[in-house]
Amino acid sequence: MTFFRKRSANPVHQATRANLLRSARFEVIPLKNLEAQLEYLPEGASVSVTASPAKTLEDTWTLSQTLADQGFTPVPHLAARMVTSEKQLRQLVSQLADIGVSEVFIVGGDAPDPFGPFLDSIQVLDSILELDHGLSHIGVTAYPDGHGFISEGALSAALHAKQEMLASAGVSSHASTQMCFDPGAISAWLQREREMGLTIPIHLGIPGAVDRAKLLSIGARLGVGASLRFLRKNRSTVTRLFSPGGYDPNKLLAPLSSVLEPLGISGLHIFTFNQIEKTEAWRRSTLDIGDK
Numbered sequence: 633m634t635f636f637r638k639r640s641a642n643p644v645h646q647a648t649r650a651n652l653l654r655s656a657r658f659e660v661i662p663l664k665n666l667e668a669q670l671e672y673l674p675e676g677a678s679v680s681v682t683a684s685p686a687k688t689l690e691d692t693w694t695l696s697q698t699l700a701d702q703g704f705t706p707v708p709h710l711a712a713r714m715v716t717s718e719k720q721l722r723q724l725v726s727q728l729a730d731i732g733v734s735e736v737f738i739v740g741g742d743a744p745d746p747f748g749p750f751l752d753s754i755q756v757l758d759s760i761l762e763l764d765h766g767l768s769h770i771g772v773t774a775y776p777d778g779h780g781f782i783s784e785g786a787l788s789a790a791l792h793a794k795q796e797m798l799a800s801a802g803v804s805s806h807a808s809t810q811m812c813f814d815p816g817a818i819s820a821w822l823q824r825e826r827e828m829g830l831t832i833p834i835h836l837g838i839p840g841a842v843d844r845a846k847l848l849s850i851g852a853r854l855g856v857g858a859s860l861r862f863l864r865k866n867r868s869t870v871t872r873l874f875s876p877g878g879y880d881p882n883k884l885l886a887p888l889s890s891v892l893e894p895l896g897i898s899g900l901h902i903f904t905f906n907q908i909e910k911t912e913a914w915r916r917s918t919l920d921i922g923d924k
Contacts, residue, residue: 645889652892652900653919657707657835658911659903662691669908670702679704680808680901683711685743689724697731706733707771711741712756716748721759729766736760737771737808754790754797761801769804774834776821777812788825795832808835808901815887822895835899836888838881840911842904881914 658673659680660666673679679699683692689711696706708728715721728736738760740753750756753772760767772794775787791807798805812818822834881902891897904911 642890645892648892649885649889650919652836652897653915656900656902656915658840658908659901660695660908661906662687662695663906666695666906669904669906670699672909672912673704674912675703677704678707680707680737681709683709683714683739683741685714685741689714689720693724693727693731696733700731700733705735706731707735707737708733709737709739710756710760711739711743712750712753713741713743713746715750715756718749718759720748721750721756722763725760725763725765725767734767735769735771736767737773739773752790754793757794757797761797761803767803769806770798771805771835772798772807772832774807774809774825776809776818777814788828791825791832792828792830795830798832806833806835806899808899809837811837811839811903813884815884818888819891819895822891822897826895831896833898834896835901836885836892836897837901837903838884840881840902840904840907841914842907842911881911882918 655678657678657680659682660669661682661684681692681695681699683689692708696708699706710724715724725736728734738753738757750759757770757772760770772791774791775782778784779787795805795807809818818836822830885900888897902911902915
């Protein structure tokens, strides 16, 4: 049995999707082109700030401070393989309190070689939970489309382990999915995980209204290779998602409407690739259509 359906015009399903759009989180990248885009963020928006080997964790923390100063709610990514030492980890966690940040998103990171003692997100999560961290919520990653270097079994085991660690520590949590362009794969993956005992709330990761060329070029540099390989191998999906008129996030989101509530998808994580103006225009337009 699968929950996946091609499309749903059910008012209840549409309302669920609209609620996710209203509370969506925007992911941004600490690059020079971002500053001019910040004005298009909704007032008080929750903003996820990436970390990648191309930039430093200090860049992530600095942008988080800037966002907090402007009235947004920043959620910095803490990339395990970019942490140089236990001492740096303690300093980073301490700085979160100084910024006024109570939530962090823990990822493994794309560095081919770890900068310090942490090989993966489980190790850095374990160390954080041993600290007087002051965090009220911790997000972790999930991979419905797989990972270029980690088996599906290992990914599943790690996700369930992190769920248990966070629950045992009494810390509120969720898992955000990495970008996946196949609605059926997302639905089938999450149904399997739920049947295996996964109860953690899921935030669905989708690209915003992004130019195809930028999506492919920046995505390749930011560790979404599995989804990009899927696009290259599945020409029909490329055609469906990117034409006519270019990529439309609704082509990915609408077919999942009927499974959002049954499978416990309680949040939307939008990868903006710093194209916030276009992404916010899409979000508002979609909400306006749904409200009519």
